[in-house]
Amino acid sequence: MPSKSRAKRRKLPWYLRPFKWLLWFAVLSVVWVLVYAVVPPPVTFTMLADRNGITKDWTGLANIDRNMVRAVIAAEDGKFCTHNGFDREAIEQAIERNAQGRRMRGGSTISQQTAKNVFLWQGSGWTRYVRKVPEVWFTFLIETIWGKRRIMEVYLNVAETGIGTYGVEAGAQRYFKHGANKLTPAEAARIAAILPLPKKREAVSPSGFTRRYGNMITARIGQVRRDGLDGCVYR
Template identity: 90%
Template structure:
């Protein structure tokens, strides 16, 4: 009588190799995710899903957003956007020194880092902020290599929070100025850029105090960005 064949058993990876398996799948999944969003607008972000005020947004291609808005964001958030590889090392060092001295906390994040955080990760402060930093660096590297500057700016301008329950500059322009982002004046663009760090607490219409002064400063810098061609990489 013939002996029945033995059932094949799957060989499990040794425990010390399993983290490498998880790392492989994380890398593969994250690269695929970034590749998809290189051509498809991100439908929603974790920040939007966590917003109890709802979501008002209207995806708009970069060609439909006034160049003044791009210049205002560069002037306010990331003057070296076109020259760095996703990380402004000078700004990071200055932020570390300032925070170490116990002064007011200030980050050194670039537009690329903010885009990576807004699209693929979560907001938050405290220890969760430090947990987020490692994947933030990874996703920043990926979008710089796969998307390029134009796509990074386009996505940022569409997912950035511009008010309570409001996301993207198109929805922000409609909310504050009753017209689309295609016709933003330097002053209007600067006011939206001025509220980006704290969109729930700052007012773009009839701002006062720091927000008004900061908006005026950004307006002046918009002209400098134009003269020096600091937004040239976005329009190659």
């Protein structure tokens, strides 16, 4: 009979344990992404941390006006349909800008923002840099498994659109008293204009920078339409 010591499962050497943890993380993250490929994310870490509560209403992309899709592409990621999740040129420009001590500005794509919003956490300082590694991994997964249409659909449903408000449906109801399926170019542009700072910017009767930025997005919506920059979402 085998001795008790042999019968016991051998412990993995300490130097191999990190690889075991990484393997488990990879497997679980793939399963997580596969589930959300067909199931709406019920809640995110950002929502759970919001002391203002959560107002949201999941809405399929078929019921979101195309103006909204064009508005976020115009405002956030003009190369959404052509990159693989990462815009190298935008990242390089952001690094150069930040290195020069100018106003901090990121180079995140809609895909990266979706990965962050759904699977990870918000934050600045050192936590932002810790988040970047899993953000790259989750961005790769959703680009590979979900595809552009699903990424856009999820993004438009989890993005913070106001104080305690998430998704463009809840945002449209809050600001314009109608659903996201009836957004005009100007209304869609106003929602897109507040996305970077939804707690500080106002979509209704905006002033200053927000008003100018919204007007610029409205003009760019026409360019997105003419150049077919949203084509990957509607194939």
